[in-house]
Amino acid sequence: MIPFGFSLSPSSVTDLDKVDTRRYRELLRLEPGAATCIGCGSCSATCTSSAWTGMSVRKVILGLQRGRDVEVDAMLRGCMLCGKCTMVCPRGINTRNLILAAMRISKEDGK
Amino acid sequence: MIYQGKQKIWSDYQKEIPDDHWFYVRSCIRQNFFPASEKYFLGICRDMLGKDIYETEHHTTCGGIAYHSDTIPQETAMTIVARQFALMTEAGYENLVASCITSFGNYTETLETWHEFPELEERIRENLWKACRREFKKPRYVAHASDLIYKFRGEIAARAKYQLVDRESGEPLRVVEHIGCHYSKMFPHKGVGGAEYPCVLSGMAEAWGGKVIDYPERRHCCGFGFRQYLVKANRGYSVSNTHKKFESMEPFHPDLIITNCPGCPYFLDRWQYVISEMTGKTYGENGYGIPVLTYEELAGLVLGIDPWDLGLQIHQVAVEPLLNKMGVPYDPETKYLGLDRKDIMKPGLPTFLKCC
Numbered sequence: 001m002i003p004f005g006f007s008l009s010p011s012s013v014t015d016l017d018k019v020d021t022r023r024y025r026e027l028l029r030l031e032p033g034a035a036t037c038i039g040c041g042s043c044s045a046t047c048t049s050s051a052w053t054g055m056s057v058r059k060v061i062l063g064l065q066r067g068r069d070v071e072v073d074a075m076l077r078g079c080m081l082c083g084k085c086t087m088v089c090p091r092g093i094n095t096r097n098l099i100l101a102a103m104r105i106s107k108e109d110g111k
Numbered sequence: 112m113i114y115q116g117k118q119k120i121w122s123d124y125q126k127e128i129p130d131d132h133w134f135y136v137r138s139c140i141r142q143n144f145f146p147a148s149e150k151y152f153l154g155i156c157r158d159m160l161g162k163d164i165y166e167t168e169h170h171t172t173c174g175g176i177a178y179h180s181d182t183i184p185q186e187t188a189m190t191i192v193a194r195q196f197a198l199m200t201e202a203g204y205e206n207l208v209a210s211c212i213t214s215f216g217n218y219t220e221t222l223e224t225w226h227e228f229p230e231l232e233e234r235i236r237e238n239l240w241k242a243c244r245r246e247f248k249k250p251r252y253v254a255h256a257s258d259l260i261y262k263f264r265g266e267i268a269a270r271a272k273y274q275l276v277d278r279e280s281g282e283p284l285r286v287v288e289h290i291g292c293h294y295s296k297m298f299p300h301k302g303v304g305g306a307e308y309p310c311v312l313s314g315m316a317e318a319w320g321g322k323v324i325d326y327p328e329r330r331h332c333c334g335f336g337f338r339q340y341l342v343k344a345n346r347g348y349s350v351s352n353t354h355k356k357f358e359s360m361e362p363f364h365p366d367l368i369i370t371n372c373p374g375c376p377y378f379l380d381r382w383q384y385v386i387s388e389m390t391g392k393t394y395g396e397n398g399y400g401i402p403v404l405t406y407e408e409l410a411g412l413v414l415g416i417d418p419w420d421l422g423l424q425i426h427q428v429a430v431e432p433l434l435n436k437m438g439v440p441y442d443p444e445t446k447y448l449g450l451d452r453k454d455i456m457k458p459g460l461p462t463f464l465k466c467c
Contacts (some may be wrong), residue, residue: 002388006346011330011355 019067023105027064030101033093037061043085043095053078057085059093061100073106119224124305128262129252133164134204136195138211139172141373141405147422148407149210152256155410159270160263164208169200173209175217179337189231190238191320192221197245205251207357207452208259212372215255216293222249224447253301255294257371257406261303261311264318270332272415275321277366278438283322284366287401289356289379291372292332305332312369315406319413328359334382335374350389353382357394359399362397367433368403379403382428385465398465412439419445424455443467 027034043057044050055078063072076099085095124162131154133285137149147257156162174191177183199207209215220401239245260267275284290309295302304310307330313323334352339345356379370376387393395401404412405424411421418439423430424446434441446467460466 004346004385004389005343006350007385008389009347009351009353011351011358013355013359 001072014066016066019065021065021067023067023069023072023102023109024061024064026105027061027098027101030104031094033091034061034098035081035089037093038091040090041091042088046084046088048082048084049078049080055079057098060099064102069109072102076103076106079103119231124141124217124300124302124308126254126258126301126303128254128258129206130262131162132204133162133206133208133251133254133259134199134202135164135166135168135256136173136207136209136211136214137166138214138373139176140377141210144373144377144425145405145408145422147411147420147426148405151411151416151421152210152260152407155267155407155414156259156263159414160261160266165202165204167202170195173211173217175211175213176337178217179213180341181338184323186231186235186238188217189221189235190242191349192218193235193239193247194243194245194249195249197239199246199250200247205248206254207250207252208254208256210256210373212255212291213374216297218250218253219298222253223298225249232306238320254312255371256424257294257311257315260406260410263316264315267410267413268318268326269316271319271413273369273413273437273439275316275319275409275413275437277436279436283320284433284436285324285364286313286316286321287326287329287360287363287365287368288316288323289370289372289375290330290369291331291370291375294371312371312406315409316369319409324360324363324365326360326363328356331356333370333375333378335372335378340378349378350382350385353378354386357383357386360401361394362420365401366436367409368401369380369406369409370403376403376405380427384461384464390460391463393464395428396432398463399432400464402426402430402433404430412437415439417441419448427466428464431467 039058041058047055049055055075060072060075079099081096083096089095141148153164156164173195174183174188178185178188209218274288277284290312295306295309299306302309316323332352334349336349339349368379380403383394393400408421408423418430418434418441447455447457
């Protein structure tokens, strides 16, 4: 290859027709409130561990919708279950239950 | 939403483009990339349609390229813009038409900023007076050159010698339209159709017989992004953007891409070569790329202007497959002969991208 001095980055395009959303559907069964998330990011803004671990409830939901299970599992490991995100959620989503449900699904998957 | 509501919203994003009497400002880079585009814009508007379009040799860059590359502050860019307005005022014009999308965005941003912060306008007037003893009136109307071609698309269609139709199958050609970011993403109400549904290029393509294709990354940036390209270490971002667009449009088999920005056609054209060298992949038929044209070049082709007079041999991606589909005649022997039949030399051939 010609040495251009720069290269292509992997595409971040998500083909929604090919995404495995089984875990997201299971999450909706265990915590239906996840469907009401508006992605405002209040949970991420108040998250104590976010700055050090990359944890973000908003990104967990988005990641499950897009089948990015590996990233989701890494984020979930950073949660301390302090519950601040539950207090600030404008839609009243039980985010602690959401996180525990996502962890349970992840564990069932053997992750 | 009820139909009348939709009509109301749509009407907010339409432009009443004045018919005549324009002060024209060229782009600082387009003549290097697409040498005949601005010439044929003037040719179509002045000579063919008889419009009054004035330009002066005293105008300079608008400063937009330096402003968006973070090398000059906004006040400096505004003073350069103020000088262009002064030239327009001295020439007796009130409507300003810019060849470049970034210039159009820069002029619009300047006027909008002055509208919000009148004290800044006063400071820029003072700067201009101190710098070159000039004064100006603000333009009554600022348009991009593609707005004018869009306005006159019907007249061009009436004079068309060739259609955007596959000569053999009779099917409309599949057109990808790519709008420059600075056209309407900054000030949606300044563009025809706003930021999400700009119809300035799709309107032209459809008026000339083509069929516009919709694809997931239609509104994604071409990859220029100024800093993303100008700093070599960042060029991976630029080419990755472009790659994303091509991967997205590929399943729809586009016959051509039409653009209205100086940067977009350059990057969509040249990066096809770089992507082919990096991945071995080409996006057109039979190893060719997808031809990328400016709106003036496409208007010129439709009107029957010789492709080599339009400067299409300067493109990286060969335009011959498109010319064959449209039925536009061309002489392969004269492809690399410039003005006065001067040899402009044949370029080297890429490894994968078929170019002639």
